[in-house]
Amino acid sequence: MSVRKSNRELLKMISRMTLIGTLVVANVLFTMVSHKHIWSQKSALDPRIASSIVEKAVTAKRGTIYDRNHTVIAQQTQAYTIVAYLDKGVVDVNGNPNYVKNISSTAKKLKSVLGEDVNEKALVKIMKSAKKAGKSQTELGSGTKRIKKSLMKEIKKLKIPGIGFIDAVSRYYPATPYSSNLVGFAAYDEDKQSIEGKLGLELSLNALLKGKNGKEQYQQTVDGSKLPGTTKVIEQAKNGKDVVLTLDSELQSTVETQLRSTMENENAKSAWCIVMEVDTGKVLAWASYPTFDQNEHKEIPSYQDAISTSTYEPGSVMKPFTYATAIDTNVYPYNKTYVSYQFWYDYDASTGKITRLPIGTNSPYPYIADALDENFGTISFDQGLAYSSNVAICELLANYINYSQYSKYLDAFGFFQKVDTPYVDQSLGVKNIGLPTDYLSTGFGQASSITVLQLCQAYTAIFNDGTMVRPYVI
Structure with missing residues (x-):
């Protein structure tokens, strides 16, 4: 070549x-x-790919609350937020158009599943406003966020064009109501973009339960999902701590059932129950009625917990503490008797002495009687406690226990002060023994106010031979 x-x-x-x-x-x-x-x-280009890079919070998993046997009381669960795709360019995974073609019809179908949780006119308004603003997609507001899986499946069955779902999280209480005022509830906070405690232990333990959210970046498709292979973790999420309570779910269920029955059958305004091991302080059941559904929590009848934050005049359950004071100060009148019918009395301010008067004697102070003005005759003080005699208490406080001793013992038993039970909201009550009538009345459970939690702690001192233990739930 x-x-x-x-x-x-x-x-x-x-x-x-x-x-x-x-x-x-x-x-x-x-x-x-x-x-x-x-x-x-x-x-x-893949028609699903959007033009923007999204930076999103990675929600930390909220810790689970368990009972003493590790039965779940509260847990984070999968939920779904409804989203409407409005751009005609949106297609599904098969390349078929997937956008809302008829806004009114779409709103009506969603309403048929979601019921009272949504307003049909509001759904129409949101979608029309978003479409007018040129948005390719929009969330649909109240009642359409963090819905249950069962509702999501019902909506999917309707095959509504342009309706999709974004993964979300919510708080779930399997056995609600479950000590609703104590455990409380947590709900998703839009501002903080995480589940936050709103009441009870869910609130007081929030810092431990919630963990710390992370951050990630990814390229978003027009249907709101992540484009595979584009995710970049900026900050790793740190999950919250789990919490184990002392409550026993079987016993708690029994208590809930009985209190519900009491409220219905007796037409009661409130009812409460606490079950505690007297030698350890472990609380096995705790319930306060009226109660509420922790999964819905739309209407909470009372933010007061009858066990720890409601104060009341406890009545005759205070009498053993008056007897205990007399016994512990060595002034209890063993083998002595008293006349149990009506305690008429006068008071000498100069000496601080209360003197019992013959029945019918004029006095500036009202006489004190036993329930239904019962007359048990002349009985021993042992019998007086067995009969729950108010007059026996008055005799002890007037003739055997002095004012300063009684005041000191009320404090020693832990009344009118916070019980050292961690993470539980509490009230103090009122120590009202300044006047002679209030002093005597406090001895049989009137005039002064306490909490049920204080009462339970005080009784452990009696049942444990003088050793008082603290009630606790965590």
């Missing part, structure tokens, strides 16, 4: 390569500018 012929072949090869290269470059430039292939005129 001559040199000239070789050069011609080389020139042809270079020309062909140059032409091919030019066409490739032109095709690439055309595609970059138009986002279409030069020959087929089809889009070169």
